[in-house]
Amino acid sequence: MLKFAFGVLALCFTWSNDALASEDAGIFFNQIKNTKNTFSLPDSKVLVSTVKNEQVVILDNQRYVVKGKLYDLWSKSEVNSKDDIDKNKDFFPFSQLKLNAAKLLDNKVKNADYAVFIDPLNNPNETYKKVKNKLLGQKKIQLIYTVDVKSLNDEKLKRFFGFSCLIDKLDFTLENPFPDNVIPHDSPCDDRIYNTTGISMLLNITPPLIIDLSKDKIINL
Structure with a gap:
């Protein structure tokens, strides 16, 4: 856990200099x-x-x-x-951060209208439904998978690692695309997990968080 935290913080500072x-x-x-x-x-x-x-x-x-x-x-x-x-307070400089979508743990939606930071381990299907209702069924939603770092512990971290092994199998045409049970892993299947968690730590993000990308503005869920 400590090694993970130091690795994430190192990414934060490296990323921040380019992003801001x-x-x-x-x-x-x-x-x-x-x-x-x-x-x-x-x-x-x-x-x-x-x-x-x-x-x-x-x-x-x-x-x-x-x-x-x-x-x-x-x-x-x-x-x-x-x-x-x-x-x-509702300004979120997503476009200024010059985030490369290929480096984020997300659903690979290009030219999205909204970005949504979502915790895949904390009632994600319920949150996903609320997001779709809030955005009136807007289809171009970039889901960025992260966790609430304030409540992160070894058990949740291993489950998050396990989730990173499943993201390519998620089907968002389903009513409940997120799996109910995630098998813990000792290491992630996708290193983008470090970039995404690092950004969440640096920007003090608590999911769920919706951002209107045309205005760089937070939308309250």
Whole structure:
């Protein structure tokens, strides 16, 4: 489990530097990969890094950093009040992240109108029905299979590995395309599982999450 977590975090930082296109974000992620520039505060998940000779506080939600003022890396804007956070809370820069679908554990739908992060181990068939109803039967839905990393343990991780061996067999013409029982595996059949889980950890994603790809906007289920 610990080895998996370190592997995922390494992917997070490598991916982040390419994905976040702004100059500030690129410099920031380059700097925090250098452990000489980054340290943790005692008894805290908060990190402090030195970027351009300026100390930056990295919160446990890596979307927000404090550099003199709170800064939203996703909308590339300073946060001066709660109104600024509320204004952009449903913004999700999926298109800016330049995610290569071939690297994600998904249902291989191209040119999708919506992306949906879904946990295949937590009532996925019920969630899938709710998503289809919410989107009024929209057919072009990219399902991205991930798990709630906050509740991830060894047992669930092995089941997720087992699920990665079944994704090519799922039939979404069925009413219940997801299998009820997944046989645990000690390792995944598809390495894309690391990329997808890494993205979920970095972006603090809790499935299910629906994104309107035309607007980069979260739709509440």
